[in-house]
Amino acid sequence: MSKRPRTLDSFFSPPPKRVRQPEENSGTITTSAPGQESSSERKLSRHPTYPFPVPDLPSCISDMLNFAPAVEPRVINDQPDLNLLYYQPYVPKEIARDLFEFLRRELFFYRVRYMIKRGPVETLINTPRFTTVFGVDETARWSEDGSLNDCKSGRSVSKDGYKCKPRPLPHCLDVLRTLTEGATGCQFNFALVNYYANGKDSISYHSDDERFLGVEPAIASFTLGARRDFLMKHKPTPEAHVSETKALKLPLGSGDMVLMKGLTQSRWLHSIPKRTGGEADRGRINITFRRAMFKGGTENYYRYNVGDGEVYRWNEPRQEMLPWKTA
Ligand SMILES: O=C(O)CCC(=O)C(=O)O
Numbered sequence: 001m002s003k004r005p006r007t008l009d010s011f012f013s014p015p016p017k018r019v020r021q022p023e024e025n026s027g028t029i030t031t032s033a034p035g036q037e038s039s040s041e042r043k044l045s046r047h048p049t050y051p052f053p054v055p056d057l058p059s060c061i062s063d064m065l066n067f068a069p070a071v072e073p074r075v076i077n078d079q080p081d082l083n084l085l086y087y088q089p090y091v092p093k094e095i096a097r098d099l100f101e102f103l104r105r106e107l108f109f110y111r112v113r114y115m116i117k118r119g120p121v122e123t124l125i126n127t128p129r130f131t132t133v134f135g136v137d138e139t140a141r142w143s144e145d146g147s148l149n150d151c152k153s154g155r156s157v158s159k160d161g162y163k164c165k166p167r168p169l170p171h172c173l174d175v176l177r178t179l180t181e182g183a184t185g186c187q188f189n190f191a192l193v194n195y196y197a198n199g200k201d202s203i204s205y206h207s208d209d210e211r212f213l214g215v216e217p218a219i220a221s222f223t224l225g226a227r228r229d230f231l232m233k234h235k236p237t238p239e240a241h242v243s244e245t246k247a248l249k250l251p252l253g254s255g256d257m258v259l260m261k262g263l264t265q266s267r268w269l270h271s272i273p274k275r276t277g278g279e280a281d282r283g284r285i286n287i288t289f290r291r292a293m294f295k296g297g298t299e300n301y302y303r304y305n306v307g308d309g310e311v312y313r314w315n316e317p318r319q320e321m322l323p324w325k326t327a
Pocket residue numbers: 192194203208221230270271272286288
C-alpha cells in the first residue's frame with residue numbers, strides 16, 4: 001500500500017482526535033482534524049486498508065437524507081419471475097447532485113483488469129467502468145479498532161482468513177445503507193460502487209445470482225448523476241416461457257433506486273449498455289447494497305472491484321478520474 005504524503009504540519013501537530021462511534025460499530029475510525037473541533041468540523045473515516053481517508057457526509061446532505069425515500073416505490077411484477085420496487089427518486093432531488101459530486105470527489109476507484117480462461121484460450125478483460133467496494137460477508141464483523149472478528153468464535157480473523165483485505169463502509173455510504181435497510185426491511189453488508197465516466201463505460205448483461213448471496217437475494221441499486229438506460233431481459237429457458245416475457249428499459253435518473261428481489265436475479269439479466277451522445281458524458285455513479293453470506297463473496301467482490309491495480313481519484317480541474325499519485 002502506498003504511503004500518504006506527510007506535510008510539515010502533520011509532523012508537528014498532535015495525532016487526530018478520536019471521536020466515539022455513534023451507533024453500532026461500523027469498523028472505521030472517525031477522526032477530526034486537529035484544531036477543527038467546532039460543530040462544523042470535517043470528520044473523516046479512516047482505515048488502514050483505505051489509500052486515503054474519506055470525509056463524512058456534510059450535514060446539508062445527511063439532514064436531507066432523512067426525507068428519503070422521496071416517493072413511494074412503483075411495484076413492477078407484471079412479468080414472470082420479475083420483482084422490482086422502483087423509487088423515482090429515492091434520494092430527494094435537492095441533494096442528488098451534491099451527493100453525486102461528493103462521492104465522485106471523495107471515494108477512491110479502480111479500473112480492474114483480470115484474465116479469464118475459456119477452454120484453452122486466456123483473455124484479458126478490462127472492466128469498462130471504474131469500481132470500488134466496501135464490506136465483509138456475514139461470517140465476520142468489525143471490531144472497535146477496525147480489525148475483523150469471526151462471528152462464530154468471536155476471535156480475530158487470522159491473517160490468512162481472507163486473501164483480500166476487506167474494507168469497512170465509510171460513514172458516507174454507511175448512512176445510506178442504514179436508511180435503505182430501514183426503508184426496505186432488507187439487510188446489507190456490502191456496498192459496490194460503479195462510476196461510468198461516459199457513454200463508453202458500461203456493464204454487460206449479467207445477473208447477480210452467485211451462491212454466496214443466498215436464495216432470492218435483495219439488491220438495492222442507486223443511480224446518481226447522468227441518466228442511463230437499465231435494460232432487463234428474461235434468461236433463456238428451455239420452455240416456451242421466454243416468449244411470454246418482454247425486455248424492459250428503465251431510464252434511471254439521478255436519485256432513483258431499484259430494489260431487485262425475489263426471483264429477479266435467478267431468472268432475469270440486467271445491463272447498462274454503451275451509449276453515444278446524451279448526458280452519459282457527465283458521469284454516473286451506481287451504488288449497489290447487497291448481503292453476502294460467505295467468505296467466497298468477500299473474495300469475489302474485492303477481486304473484481306478493487307483488484308491489484310492503481311488507485312484512481314477524481315481530479316476537479318481536469319474533470320476526470322486520474323491515477324491518484326499523479327492527480
Ligand atoms: O449501474 C447499474 O445500474 C448496474 C450495476 C450492476 O448491475 C452491478 O454492479 O452488478
